[in-house]
Amino acid sequence: MLAFSYVVAPHAETALSLVCGGSNATFIAGGTDILQLLQEGVIAPPSLIDINALPFSGVQTEQGEARIGALTRLSDVADDPGIRQRFPLLVQALQETASPQVRNMATVGGNLLQRTRCLYFRDATVPCNKRQPGSGCPAWDGLNRINAIFGGSDRCIAANPGDMAVALLALDADLLVQNVEGERRMRLADLYRMPDENPQHETTLASGELITAVLLPSNEAAGHSYYLKVRDRASFEWALVSVAAALEMDGTRVHRARIVAGGVGTKPWRLMRVEEALQGRPLTPDLARQAGNRAGDGAAPRAGNAFKVPMLQRAVERALLTAGGIA
Amino acid sequence: MNSVVGQPISRVDGPAKVTGHAIYAAEFNLRNMVHAALVHSTIAHGRIDQLDTRDAEQEPGVLAVISHLNAERLPYEPLEKRPPVDPKAGEQLHVFQGPEILFVGQPIAVVIAETVEQARTAAALVQVAYHEQVATTEVRHDRAQPPTEASSKAGRGGGSRGDAEKAFAKAPVKVDMWCSHDREHHNAVEPHATIAEWFGDHLTLYDKSQWVDNVRSEIAHVFGMPAENIRVVSPFVGGAFGSALRTWPHVTIAALAARQVGRAVRLELTRRELYVSVGYRPRTEQHMQLGAEADGRLVAIIQDAVAPTSVYEEYAERTADPVLRTYSCPNVQARYRLAPVNANTPCPMRAPGIATGVMALEIAMDELADGLGMDPIELRLRNYAENDEAKGVPWSSKALRECYQTAADRFLWSRRSAPPRSMRNGRLLIGYGMATAFYPAERAPASVQAILYANDTAVVRTASSDMGPGTYTAMTQLAADTLGLPIERVHFELGDTEMPKAPVHGGSMTLASVGTAVVDACKALMANLPAGEMAEGHGARLRRAGLESLTATGHSEPGDEANKYSSAGFGAVFAEVWVDPDFGTVRVPRIVGAYDVGRVINPKIARSQCLGGMVGGIGMALMEQAEWDARLGRVMNANLAEYLVPVNADVTDLDVTFVRSSDEIFNPLGAKGLAEIALCGVAPAIANAVYHATGKRVRHLPIMPEKLLVD
Numbered sequence A: 001m002l003a004f005s006y007v008v009a010p011h012a013e014t015a016l017s018l019v020c021g022g023s024n025a026t027f028i029a030g031g032t033d034i035l036q037l038l039q040e041g042v043i044a045p046p047s048l049i050d051i052n053a054l055p056f057s058g059v060q061t062e063q064g065e066a067r068i069g070a071l072t073r074l075s076d077v078a079d080d081p082g083i084r085q086r087f088p089l090l091v092q093a094l095q096e097t098a099s100p101q102v103r104n105m106a107t108v109g110g111n112l113l114q115r116t117r118c119l120y121f122r123d124a125t126v127p128c129n130k131r132q133p134g135s136g137c138p139a140w141d142g143l144n145r146i147n148a149i150f151g152g153s154d155r156c157i158a159a160n161p162g163d164m165a166v167a168l169l170a171l172d173a174d175l176l177v178q179n180v181e182g183e184r185r186m187r188l189a190d191l192y193r194m195p196d197e198n199p200q201h202e203t204t205l206a207s208g209e210l211i212t213a214v215l216l217p218s219n220e221a222a223g224h225s226y227y228l229k230v231r232d233r234a235s236f237e238w239a240l241v242s243v244a245a246a247l248e249m250d251g252t253r254v255h256r257a258r259i260v261a262g263g264v265g266t267k268p269w270r271l272m273r274v275e276e277a278l279q280g281r282p283l284t285p286d287l288a289r290q291a292g293n294r295a296g297d298g299a300a301p302r303a304g305n306a307f308k309v310p311m312l313q314r315a316v317e318r319a320l321l322t323a324g325g326i327a
Numbered sequence B: 001m002n003s004v005v006g007q008p009i010s011r012v013d014g015p016a017k018v019t020g021h022a023i024y025a026a027e028f029n030l031r032n033m034v035h036a037a038l039v040h041s042t043i044a045h046g047r048i049d050q051l052d053t054r055d056a057e058q059e060p061g062v063l064a065v066i067s068h069l070n071a072e073r074l075p076y077e078p079l080e081k082r083p084p085v086d087p088k089a090g091e092q093l094h095v096f097q098g099p100e101i102l103f104v105g106q107p108i109a110v111v112i113a114e115t116v117e118q119a120r121t122a123a124a125l126v127q128v129a130y131h132e133q134v135a136t137t138e139v140r141h142d143r144a145q146p147p148t149e150a151s152s153k154a155g156r157g158g159g160s161r162g163d164a165e166k167a168f169a170k171a172p173v174k175v176d177m178w179c180s181h182d183r184e185h186h187n188a189v190e191p192h193a194t195i196a197e198w199f200g201d202h203l204t205l206y207d208k209s210q211w212v213d214n215v216r217s218e219i220a221h222v223f224g225m226p227a228e229n230i231r232v233v234s235p236f237v238g239g240a241f242g243s244a245l246r247t248w249p250h251v252t253i254a255a256l257a258a259r260q261v262g263r264a265v266r267l268e269l270t271r272r273e274l275y276v277s278v279g280y281r282p283r284t285e286q287h288m289q290l291g292a293e294a295d296g297r298l299v300a301i302i303q304d305a306v307a308p309t310s311v312y313e314e315y316a317e318r319t320a321d322p323v324l325r326t327y328s329c330p331n332v333q334a335r336y337r338l339a340p341v342n343a344n345t346p347c348p349m350r351a352p353g354i355a356t357g358v359m360a361l362e363i364a365m366d367e368l369a370d371g372l373g374m375d376p377i378e379l380r381l382r383n384y385a386e387n388d389e390a391k392g393v394p395w396s397s398k399a400l401r402e403c404y405q406t407a408a409d410r411f412l413w414s415r416r417s418a419p420p421r422s423m424r425n426g427r428l429l430i431g432y433g434m435a436t437a438f439y440p441a442e443r444a445p446a447s448v449q450a451i452l453y454a455n456d457t458a459v460v461r462t463a464s465s466d467m468g469p470g471t472y473t474a475m476t477q478l479a480a481d482t483l484g485l486p487i488e489r490v491h492f493e494l495g496d497t498e499m500p501k502a503p504v505h506g507g508s509m510t511l512a513s514v515g516t517a518v519v520d521a522c523k524a525l526m527a528n529l530p531a532g533e534m535a536e537g538h539g540a541r542l543r544r545a546g547l548e549s550l551t552a553t554g555h556s557e558p559g560d561e562a563n564k565y566s567s568a569g570f571g572a573v574f575a576e577v578w579v580d581p582d583f584g585t586v587r588v589p590r591i592v593g594a595y596d597v598g599r600v601i602n603p604k605i606a607r608s609q610c611l612g613g614m615v616g617g618i619g620m621a622l623m624e625q626a627e628w629d630a631r632l633g634r635v636m637n638a639n640l641a642e643y644l645v646p647v648n649a650d651v652t653d654l655d656v657t658f659v660r661s662s663d664e665i666f667n668p669l670g671a672k673g674l675a676e677i678a679l680c681g682v683a684p685a686i687a688n689a690v691y692h693a694t695g696k697r698v699r700h701l702p703i704m705p706e707k708l709l710v711d
């Protein structure tokens, strides 16, 4: 770990000006991920800008679009009555995230930007294209059971580890982002980049941009949604495979489905083939199975993570059955 | 007064621990103390070509950067007799004595600075250039060799009786399979740490240790100084599981650095550093062959176990023991071979060798029962060993039949439907499995001092340790009863080389060894107590005799019984599993264990010990696994986020019973020792339950979901 300076930003303008201008300064929110990265020497920013004092926490769910401040703690989001009522899918995803202790510290913005758990990224003494561009990807032919089966390239197959983003994508969330010029709104779906040639660039945020809020449109899926997470131990672990299923039903028919998978993609992975298979059809156990079987379409597993394909297929099936109330 | 031995007393050190008054090695706050951070090799084999410390030395607060370039030459005098915790062959790692690199993570330099942060920052600035050589990073069976005679003599080799090959060839029923478990790390909550301080030619070490006397003796040899000049202090240990048995290189580094900078030096290892600094349970592959008659009687057991050791030491363990001693069988052949790899040396971890030997044997026995269509308990009863057939002597006590019976009853084993994959709860597959637990009981010489004061309090002390099983508590109970004092009036002290010598706090020997000496010392005290009135208290008698205090010493050591008998703890472990066939995930809703461990001094902490063993067994069966990348020669998940241990949600209903037992042949207390046996048998019981649930035999632990999903 290298020495760094630490500044508590009193307002957003200070935070943004400190981080912009190519200084490589980095924001710290709950610190639950960035401290690990600092301690292990995975990153070594010259300064940390503490954004916890900025006025971006709190949840508004009264009507229409719901708004979750980026500095809201995960536990506060999960406990919010409005969120519980309107977005149970998000609550389930949060309750399956990390542990109560971590959720009490971790923020929404930080959670969206947590870094991959790829074993090679997290050990600063080995090659990793994401950490050290051009150094190689030992995961490609190495220990890759937790890595991605979708969206990888031979440069990088690091999985996006988050749970919340998977649920938020199924809920079609937007983000509010601030930079020195002002505020912009973007789709969460556009936040993450594929690794392609440049796995070091993980998001479309410009350096120094601050996420200030997550916006959730109203939807009709609250009664028919489910977040399913499969992992090696019963709690306190990232997903091997997770599925967020949000169904808007028209009687027994699926009117609109958004199905997103976690733990399997280099970004939260929308399963379009599954959604297509469901569209307009009556939800039955047979349909759930057929749709689930489409979940692996396009997957490019490596030796250590091929099991994720059948696991994902069955996870989608199970999530659909549960979301549809026919389990 | 009522006896406290046998009562479920809460830990006497509990309040100190939960209020933060218990001081652990890293927490001694010495005046003038400075901090150390290590630099590690990033190659597995070769030499250091260049080591550039200039940038590091320029950092604020840095006092010194010590490496092979400027470290004092240490004599590393050979020990006359190696302690039981050290490998029997090879040479411990010599720190900073030359440019040779033998494994990734070998310490190659240490930075000393005013603060930990300064030291770590500077350590990251040390530049190293290597001359790399080809490294061996995988166990090659064709290169594996039997351990040296020194290891074999210490019971860490193979063994045989009869003609197992021939009997196996002729056996009408056979099991023939390979099984293995992955490398495991102790991962105790407390990281290893040493603080070293010199006073002229005297050295004080505050260390995380299961055996302070051994730290003293080894450091004396490393530095070529009299042992009397060294004091080692270790009053509390935050879990160890064997990782603090040996005196590791970082202890030498702290002492060396403290001498070189003339300040007290504190060196606390990070979690990632623990994976290369203090050993681990080696991955062991075992070829098991069982031959039996049609009625289930074993006629042959053959084991061929292969494990890694380092290139500089021969670490061997007792993997053959369970195969040789658990069941009655005329023909047994246990082979054990070691293959050196460029890694740090493995070390004992909870029931070293035994837990893994039991694992292989008990999975094989389950396969045999399955092949015979026989109940797994019945198969074990048919092969019940009335004697220790390896040594040809009777057991000093054995109540294993009662263990099977008790555990089976409490588990409701009779509800098991025998065919695999025949029990369900909705979509979940249910499985019941069982295994025998076995752990040898031993003891070693121990000395204790007991002091009675005129204010009716007593202090009892010995250089033992309490890494968590409750030494403080059990010894206090024994002393209180023997002295006839209430428990609050007895203070038991340990973990300091100024105290009388104690054996290593390992091998489940502490109660039988130290406890016996505690009773001996307290009896001696009572015998010397000045005469007085019947009702008169001890203190009053001392005061009347004009004494402020009275001191006595006690001693214990194994006697002839060790030649005439074999002693061991026994148990039966039953597990239920729920397997989700869609995902391959296994959960363990309940485990039932019944144990014969001799007399139980404190049923509460004894039960805790068994609960801990069951939790460890869940880890061993289902998730604990150091992920080794042979190309890079290192463990890639060296942290507690990716190296999985069970969390609360993985642990549900654990049931522990001790069957009536007391072994006064083994020692006067009747206690056989209770620690490592708690781990033995748990993982195979779970693995056998997984087979019963799914019909799929997973022989390579841990049983991760993919092993049940993909063929």
Ligand SMILES: Cc1cc2nc3c(=O)[nH]c(=O)nc-3n(C[C@H](O)[C@H](O)[C@H](O)COP(=O)(O)OP(=O)(O)OC[C@H]3O[C@@H](n4cnc5c(N)ncnc54)[C@H](O)[C@@H]3O)c2cc1C
Binding pocket: A026, A027, A028, A029, A030, A031, A032, A033, A034, A035, A070, A071, A096, A097, A098, A099, A102, A105, A106, A107, A108, A109, A110, A111, A112, A113, A114, A161, A162, A163, A164, A209, A210, A211, A212, A236, A237, A238, A239, B641
């Ligand atoms: C043991 C453990 C288990 C875990 N298990 C899970 C799990 O099961 N599922 C899961 O999803 N997560 C899990 N996590 C991850 C955890 O949820 C994240 O670490 C946490 O959400 C990050 O939030 P934070 O506020 O602490 O972020 P920080 O660590 O403070 O920051 C993370 C990153 O986000 C950036 N950042 C933070 N806020 C903003 C902002 N508003 N705008 C722009 N950039 C910002 C920081 O610069 C940094 O790069 C686990 C973590 C631990 C330690």
